[in-house]
Amino acid sequence: MDDVLIVGAGASGAAAAWRLARAGLRVTCLEQGDWVSYADTPSLHPEWEIARQTTHHPNPNQRQGAADYPIDDADAAIKPFLYNAVGGSTILWGAHFPRFRPSDFRTRTLDGVGDDWPITYEDLAPFYEENDRMMGVAGLQGDPGNPPRGPRQMPPIPLGRAGERMAAAFDRLGWHWWPADVAINSIPYGAGRGACNNCGPCDLGCPVKARSSADVTYWPQALAAGVRLITHATAFEVETDAQGRATGVAYFDREGVVQRHKAAVVALAANGVGTARLMLLSTSKRFPNGLANDTDLVGRRLMHHPTGLVTARFDEAMEGQKGPFAVSILSQQFYESDPSRGFDRGYQMQLIRSDGPVGTACGGYLPRLPWGADHHAAFRRTFGHTASLTVTTEDLPRLENRVTLSSMLTDKHGIPAPKMTYSLDDNTRRMIAHGIANASRAFGEAGAVEVVAQDLLVHAGFHLLGTACMGADPGASVVNATSRAHLVPNLVILDGSVFTTAAALNPTSTLQALALRAADCLIRDRASIGVAA
Amino acid sequence: MSLTALLDVLLPGDGDFPAASATTLPSRLSAHPRFANTVPPVLAALSDGITPDTVRRAERDHPAAFAALLTGVYSLYYTDPGVAAALARLTGYQTRPPQPEGYDLPAFDPALLAIPAARAPLYRPTPEVIDD
Ligand SMILES: Cc1cc2nc3c(=O)[nH]c(=O)nc-3n(C[C@H](O)[C@H](O)[C@H](O)COP(=O)(O)OP(=O)(O)OC[C@H]3O[C@@H](n4cnc5c(N)ncnc54)[C@H](O)[C@@H]3O)c2cc1C
Numbered sequence: 001m002d003d004v005l006i007v008g009a010g011a012s013g014a015a016a017a018w019r020l021a022r023a024g025l026r027v028t029c030l031e032q033g034d035w036v037s038y039a040d041t042p043s044l045h046p047e048w049e050i051a052r053q054t055t056h057h058p059n060p061n062q063r064q065g066a067a068d069y070p071i072d073d074a075d076a077a078i079k080p081f082l083y084n085a086v087g088g089s090t091i092l093w094g095a096h097f098p099r100f101r102p103s104d105f106r107t108r109t110l111d112g113v114g115d116d117w118p119i120t121y122e123d124l125a126p127f128y129e130e131n132d133r134m135m136g137v138a139g140l141q142g143d144p145g146n147p148p149r150g151p152r153q154m155p156p157i158p159l160g161r162a163g164e165r166m167a168a169a170f171d172r173l174g175w176h177w178w179p180a181d182v183a184i185n186s187i188p189y190g191a192g193r194g195a196c197n198n199c200g201p202c203d204l205g206c207p208v209k210a211r212s213s214a215d216v217t218y219w220p221q222a223l224a225a226g227v228r229l230i231t232h233a234t235a236f237e238v239e240t241d242a243q244g245r246a247t248g249v250a251y252f253d254r255e256g257v258v259q260r261h262k263a264a265v266v267a268l269a270a271n272g273v274g275t276a277r278l279m280l281l282s283t284s285k286r287f288p289n290g291l292a293n294d295t296d297l298v299g300r301r302l303m304h305h306p307t308g309l310v311t312a313r314f315d316e317a318m319e320g321q322k323g324p325f326a327v328s329i330l331s332q333q334f335y336e337s338d339p340s341r342g343f344d345r346g347y348q349m350q351l352i353r354s355d356g357p358v359g360t361a362c363g364g365y366l367p368r369l370p371w372g373a374d375h376h377a378a379f380r381r382t383f384g385h386t387a388s389l390t391v392t393t394e395d396l397p398r399l400e401n402r403v404t405l406s407s408m409l410t411d412k413h414g415i416p417a418p419k420m421t422y423s424l425d426d427n428t429r430r431m432i433a434h435g436i437a438n439a440s441r442a443f444g445e446a447g448a449v450e451v452v453a454q455d456l457l458v459h460a461g462f463h464l465l466g467t468a469c470m471g472a473d474p475g476a477s478v479v480n481a482t483s484r485a486h487l488v489p490n491l492v493i494l495d496g497s498v499f500t501t502a503a504a505l506n507p508t509s510t511l512q513a514l515a516l517r518a519a520d521c522l523i524r525d526r527a528s529i530g531v532a533a
Numbered sequence: 534m535s536l537t538a539l540l541d542v543l544l545p546g547d548g549d550f551p552a553a554s555a556t557t558l559p560s561r562l563s564a565h566p567r568f569a570n571t572v573p574p575v576l577a578a579l580s581d582g583i584t585p586d587t588v589r590r591a592e593r594d595h596p597a598a599f600a601a602l603l604t605g606v607y608s609l610y611y612t613d614p615g616v617a618a619a620l621a622r623l624t625g626y627q628t629r630p631p632q633p634e635g636y637d638l639p640a641f642d643p644a645l646l647a648i649p650a651a652r653a654p655l656y657r658p659t660p661e662v663i664d665d
Pocket of ligand 1 (some may be wrong): 013032058067090094203232272462464465495511
């Protein structure tokens with residue numbers, strides 16, 4: 001029997017699998033997707049941009065790949081973005097790699113909103129460092145916006161014209177900015193991984209393996225450490241004994257045949273939607289409402305990072321198609337709370353480069369270009385002349401934002417799909433409005449000739465958090481400070497489901513650090529954990 | 534025939550760019566595995582003829598179907614070799630795929646950080662430290 005059975009081979013599952021196997025544990029990982037090939041990525045083909053509308057569309061409902069399950073998002077103000085493969089959603093990701101700030105773990109104490117985490121920034125700091133080393137981070141120490149951290153593995157990636165221009169504008173405004181920490185090789189780092197050649201579309205696969213997706217960072221080392229990875233394995237139930245302890249996982253194999261895999265400990269890493277779905281599917285006499293769900297908190301408190309977007313047009317060409325599309329510099333000037341602003345908590349702004357011709361026409365950073373007589377002039381004005389700032393806000397946890405099981409949709413095996421129910425609150429709307437005003441001001445300072453704001457990016461649900469939250473109180477949370485379920489001692493949750501609050505920045509370095517910490521706690525506490533007979 | 538007329542209403546061309554009908558768009562759209570089926574629902578809404586006004590009405594009455602068609606139309610128009618050549622002439626944009634060549638960019642210049650690095654800490658520290 002395995003010591004640990006992990007469901008999901010994405011960012012968090014890969015990190016924990018590596019750590020546990022290195023400690024000598026017998027680890028198997030079930031992944032419903034397959035390995036991604038880098039020999040023939042879309043970015044090598046003239047029609048590369050079309051892949052974003054088809055095979056590489058970030059919304060599984062649009063992409064409809066063989067490994068994808070549908071997500072009922074009819075009642076979700078923000079639509080889900082994720083990927084199902086070895087490497088998980090990091091197959092598509094932009095590789096922003098910021099850390100939470102200390103105050104992000106203490107929102108209740110400091111600001112009277114959300115909940116405090118049962119751990120601190122200091123608890124997580126060594127795991128951030130270890131994760132940085134495994135993923136490889138390009139950036140620079142010395143950011144006054146964050147506590148000191150170890151030397152970055154590589155120098156920052158090039159800022160590009162827009163980055164340099166915006167840096168100067170932020171300086172004139174007296175606002176914080178810093179080159180983003182990114183999990184992209186600015187110089188070769190890691191076995192078989194080259195340096196970024198600034199091609200642009202990281203989301204379409206990086207044949208150089210410069211962008212650190214989990215399949216090229218953790219997985220080769222996890223396999224070398226002895227992890228057994230079973231692909232095309234779709235879990236549909238965590239099985240339990242009469243006491244409610246996990247005994248293993250039932251899954252469909254690549255032939256669609258049901259298999260049952262036993263393990264002393266089950267660890268879920270299927271992301272904030274997939275893990276909640278699996279827990280809700282896992283009903284039993286002991287857990288009629290879903291696994292470890294006596295509190296009815298599983299699936300609730302779903303958080304994203306609601307994002308406003310401001311795109312500026314400059315007279316000069318910005319050449320934004322050069323350089324990793326999502327990353328350059330960021331400003332955390334408005335990150336910490338300030339009651340005089342009229343909202344709780346804060347936001348960061350990240351500078352984004354720009355689209356190729358198809359993306360320019362179809363819209364995204366800007367609304368879709370008009371068709372008809374005005375189309376060609378609009379295209380000429382826009383293409384290659386823009387840069388965008390995100391307004392990435394903190395989403396406070398609310399019980400009504402949740403993942404449940406859909407009564408309308410099922411996956412290819414007939415298993416209920418997850419349903420996302422999600423709306424924004426007024427605090428978030430006020431925060432986005434504040435951020436849009438400031439991003440517009442910054443672009444004005446930089447000499448933009450036109451600024452267009454989008455109040456909310458509906459198609460931007462990349463960060464799926466909070467649906468099995470961490471807390472000290474078993475009555476008000478699903479997992480404890482070591483990421484183990486309060487009610488099921490041998491169930492560990494590794495992904496962003498455990499986030500108590502969401503902070504206002506990209507979550508992956510934090511959820512991987514948490515996964516490494518959960519693995520270390522498991523290694524330490526293993527002997528005393530009650531496993532099924 | 535009606536497809537070509539529709540595409541020319543959407544992308545009529547001008548001095549710089551070719552009209553849709555002068556590109557590979559009509560044939561590639563009709564054969565595209567993902568986009569071909571976006572055409573019939575919009576054509577079905579255009580039984581009164583194809584003019585900018587009737588197309589605008591179709592867009593208003595069938596926004597989702599129209600948006601799906603337009604995604605395909607723009608995707609295939611801007612990947613047409615003739616359109617790509619026009620774009621290269623006009624902007625200097627290299628219309629080759631981004632890989633394997635990538636692009637050159639000047640390396641990050643640490644001198645840019647003189648002002649931001651001199652700022653006082655901007656973050657609030659942990660108010661206390663709790664042990665597990
Ligand atoms: C387009 C895009 C851009 C992004 N950019 C950034 C960024 O710049 N910075 C950042 O921090 N984050 C970014 N993210 C988010 C980031 O990718 C995720 O936070 C991260 O991958 C989550 O890790 P995870 O382990 O929780 O889940 P995932 O990486 O999503 O992995 C979950 C895995 O579980 C598998 N799985 C699910 N259900 C089952 C089942 N029932 N049986 C078997 N396997 C299952 C899935 O197939 C998947 O492979 C981005 C995401 C997207 C989509």
